[in-house]
Amino acid sequence: MAPHSSSPGPSADLLVVGGGVMGLWAAVMALRAGLSVCLVEAVRIGAGASGGLLGALMPHMPDRWNEKKALQRDALISLEAEVARLEAETGLSCGYRRCGRVMPLMRPALVERALKHQADAAQHWPAAYSWRHLPQAAHPGWPAPSQAPDGVAVETLAARIAPRALLAALAARLRADPRCSVIEADGVAALDPARGQAVTASGLRIGFSACVLAAGVESFPLLAPFLPAPAAALGQAVKGQAALLDAHVDPERPILFADGLYIVPHESGQVAIGSTSEDWFDDPLSTDGQLDALLTRAALLAPELADAPVLERWAGLRPKAVGREPMVGQHPDFPRLFALTGGFKISFGIAHHLASRLIDEIRGEALDLPASFHLSTHLLLVT
Ligand SMILES: Cc1cc2nc3c(=O)[nH]c(=O)nc-3n(C[C@H](O)[C@H](O)[C@H](O)COP(=O)(O)OP(=O)(O)OC[C@H]3O[C@@H](n4cnc5c(N)ncnc54)[C@H](O)[C@@H]3O)c2cc1C
Structure with missing residues (x-):
């Protein structure tokens, strides 16, 4: 629910909504690309699906090969170096x-x-x-x-990774960076992507050039107001x-x-x-x-x-x-609004890769992911 009144809060190049594995990697990749970041988490880092126990990083079956399997293979391979870099930056182990x-x-x-x-x-x-x-x-x-x-x-x-240890390392990386603010226990309650503004539950007004919705299962209702017509759920x-x-x-x-x-x-x-x-x-x-x-x-x-x-x-x-694949990329009608969600059962192996490609898109490149992943493709399925 939108708060009745708001007070000025931070402004950033990028507002990331959600402190799970998707949102945290998006924030880290954005900082590396030189953007300032504000990450807003409704409860606490890891309060959603990412704060679990399993951390299995398993490739798809190598038969009936397709571009999605190739992407996941490449992401599983590149994650090893990404984790090593994060561990070196933070001094924290990710249990990989x-x-x-x-x-x-x-x-x-x-x-x-x-x-x-x-x-x-x-x-x-x-x-x-x-x-x-x-x-x-x-x-x-x-x-x-x-x-x-x-x-x-x-x-x-x-491979395997310790989910909570990874999140702790990602959060430490963010908190150590003066160009990043992390707000916990205060979710985004109202979003105005046309004006580049969000208001949190406590009434904090946050300005942004781009906003990434990485709120896990809550991403779907958060995107609902930005569908062209009343439609089925996005996920x-x-x-x-x-x-x-x-x-x-x-x-x-x-x-x-x-x-x-x-x-x-x-x-x-x-x-x-x-x-x-x-x-x-x-x-x-x-x-x-x-x-x-x-x-x-x-x-x-x-x-x-x-x-x-x-x-x-x-x-x-x-x-x-809704399209079963991850849901990533720019909203076709709201250029400042981006999605990074729908990782379903494989988020931990691909989040860094999707986040990196999404930040490239935010910086003006074409989204280099399979078309079935694009937010615009998912939107076509419900409108
Ligand atoms: C039992 C179980 C086992 C799993 N095992 C694996 C596995 O082995 N390997 C694997 O890769 N994946 C696994 N997964 C899947 C994986 O956990 C999820 O795909 C992944 O955590 C999703 O990450 P996310 O960042 O998209 O969402 P989340 O982790 O759910 O994060 C979303 C965050 O957004 C916050 N939020 C919601 N609304 C708002 C708002 N309005 N404003 C601000 N913040 C908001 C939430 O509080 C939450 O912290 C498993 C899932 C489960 C449930």
Whole structure:
């Protein structure tokens, strides 16, 4: 709701709305490009989906190759250097490791598919990364042999990152820069992109040359007033639940992945387990029996997890845009208004790349992303 009165606040080249992984990378990339930035976060940095536990950075399957898979491959590769740069700038660890991924094969047909993926990866991935079939797992019990009668598929492009550590490093990078102001606990309540002005819930008036909406699932209602006519929603929230175990697992182990179940070893031996994918839910932030079922499956796949204490149960809402792909770029009718959202299940691997391309667009270049990602393409689907 718009406040009744407003008082003058900061002005910046770029207003970033939302302190999740998308908004934070946008702010960092803008500062590197020489822009001044004001980042406004309604609650606190990481209050949305980005403040979770999992941090799996997994490539798409290397078959049926397309430009979206190529983009994600390139982003997953370039993230390593981006994280190293951020860690050097801030002195903070992001808990990143290119750990790879192991997948149990339950049927002979899956061996054939793994061999096909091996050939596909050789064709589409750089030689440094591979997809292979192995008769048994390199780390005993990861997965349990009973769960992998036909061996395992192993790929070496996947990585993991500690979501909260990454956000802390990005936020530290912003706070250390005198050209950036970070406002928390005060969301954008009213937006006037034609005049380059926003007003926060507390009544702070912020001037901007460009505004990036990176408010996760809230981006869709925030964009709604700027549709040419009443239209269907620009996206939806898909709930996910995850848990963190105190499992004392070797942090060098690969991600264990089977049928949508992720088991992600992190530094200090903690292991994240996820995730549910729920289109319908009553309470966006509660956890329930669906998470218990995931934990049971995880213990079957990796029996050493069975007795590990649960440190945290967590739920969040993923932003899924109407066109299913990320939603990025300039609004065709409001040149100062830009979107950076819709990363759905893969935001952590691509946010830096999307943010960099978006900042290039804000500085006058054409948006160098697949057309299916462009905000203008998504708008066509609802108007
Ligand atoms: C259980 C679960 C597991 C996941 N696992 C992975 C994974 O392993 N790998 C991966 O890549 N992705 C994963 N995801 C998806 C990923 O977390 C999301 O895609 C990503 O966090 C979205 O980031 P965002 O910055 O777009 O949105 P968010 O992180 O939701 O950030 C949006 C921010 O905007 C703020 N905001 C809202 N309205 C306003 C306003 N009016 N003014 C100012 N601020 C506002 C919110 O408070 C919030 O902090 C997972 C998601 C879930 C739920």
